[in-house]
Amino acid sequence: MSSIPRLMEKQPTGPYRLAGYYGSCILVPLLALRLESHGDEVSQLSFLDFFPTLTAYTANRIGNPDPDSEASRAQSVQVAANTFKVLFSLDSTRNDERTIAGFTSTFTDPDAPVKPSVIMQVAVNNIKSFNVMAERFMYDLATDSDGMQSLAKVHRWLRAIKAPVTVYVAESGVRHLVAEGDRDEWNDLGVQRALPHAKVTFVPGGHFEFLWNTILNLCTILMISQLFSAATAPL
Numbered sequence: 001m002s003s004i005p006r007l008m009e010k011q012p013t014g015p016y017r018l019a020g021y022y023g024s025c026i027l028v029p030l031l032a033l034r035l036e037s038h039g040d041e042v043s044q045l046s047f048l049d050f051f052p053t054l055t056a057y058t059a060n061r062i063g064n065p066d067p068d069s070e071a072s073r074a075q076s077v078q079v080a081a082n083t084f085k086v087l088f089s090l091d092s093t094r095n096d097e098r099t100i101a102g103f104t105s106t107f108t109d110p111d112a113p114v115k116p117s118v119i120m121q122v123a124v125n126n127i128k129s130f131n132v133m134a135e136r137f138m139y140d141l142a143t144d145s146d147g148m149q150s151l152a153k154v155h156r157w158l159r160a161i162k163a164p165v166t167v168y169v170a171e172s173g174v175r176h177l178v179a180e181g182d183r184d185e186w187n188d189l190g191v192q193r194a195l196p197h198a199k200v201t202f203v204p205g206g207h208f209e210f211l212w213n214t215i216l217n218l219c220t221i222l223m224i225s226q227l228f229s230a231a232t233a234p235l
Contacts, residue, residue, distance in 0.1 A: 015043035018163075022174070022207070023127065025050040026134040032161050042163035048216070049173040049207050052158065053190035055138045056149035061179070064148050067135040076131055083177060090172045091206030155194045165198040167191045168216060173207035 016035060020028035025047045032042045058079070059065075065072035081104040088100045141157060142149035169175060169189060178186040188200045203210045210216070 013040070015041040017044040017046075018042060019046040019048060020050070021048040021211075022050045023130050023134055026052055026055065026137065029158060029161060030137075032163050036162050042161075045161060045163040045165050047165070047167040047191075049168060049170040049210065051167055051189040051191055051194070052138070053151060053154050053194055054174065054178075054186075055134065056142050056151055056154050057178070057182075057186065057190065059135070059138065060148050064139070064143060067132065067139050073132070076135060077128065080127060080131055086177060087173065087207040090176055091208045092172075093206070093209050151190070151193070158194050165191075165195055167198055167200050168210070169200060169202050170207050170210035171202050171204050173205075173210060 016032075018028045018032055020026075028045060028047070029052060032045050035042055062075060062079070065075065067073070067076065085100060085104045138149065138154075142151075142153040144150040144153065167189065175183065175187060175189060191198050191200050201215060203213050203215050205213055
């Protein structure tokens with residue numbers, strides 16, 4: 001994992017405080033487990049409006065296809081585009097329709113009339129690349145003999161982490177991506193079933209705007225920016 005040397009350059013020894021935001025929430029458990037296996041202390045592991053069990057949930061909703069198949073990759077891109085469209089619409093900052101159209105069309109239609117900015121294009125390309133790696137990892141980790149992803153396997157993986165875990169859930173964020181009939185069960189993103197001792201904090205706002213809530217302190221926000229730089233590194 002190439003993010004380990006980057007981290008060690010900034011801070012050669014623990015204890016470490018780690019945080020993941022959305023897709024990088026697949027990366028930070030790997031990072032924590034690797035550090036702990038080397039004898040380093042991870043004093044806090046935070047997940048910001050996402051949790052790895054949601055990846056298994058989403059995969060199972062569409063039949064858990066092999067991520068390497070061409071059809072699966074096309075489906076994954078469409079799911080990602082729809083996901084961000086919903087998350088933008090739930091944010092009270094209300095991004096204008098042209099911005100949302102430009103961002104989502106970058107996933108699915110590079111020839112769309114609404115052209116994204118260079119920064120937006122780079123962001124989408126990074127998201128696509130990371131999604132491919134994250135989906136492959138979760139597929140290999142959790143797929144059971146019935147062809148579906150086993151939540152029990154995901155739970156065992158997460159329970160191997162020694163660090164205390166806190167999950168910050170945006171009240172108008174990714175929990176609204178869960179099917180309506182499943183929302184009561186998945187209100188906390190599946191955290192308590194996986195890690196009964198984890199702390200879950202609900203934060204007002206949507207997936208993007210909640211980052212600026214005072215509940216999330218500056219230290220946590222700085223950790224997010226550091227992890228984004230490593231989000232496309234090989235798992």
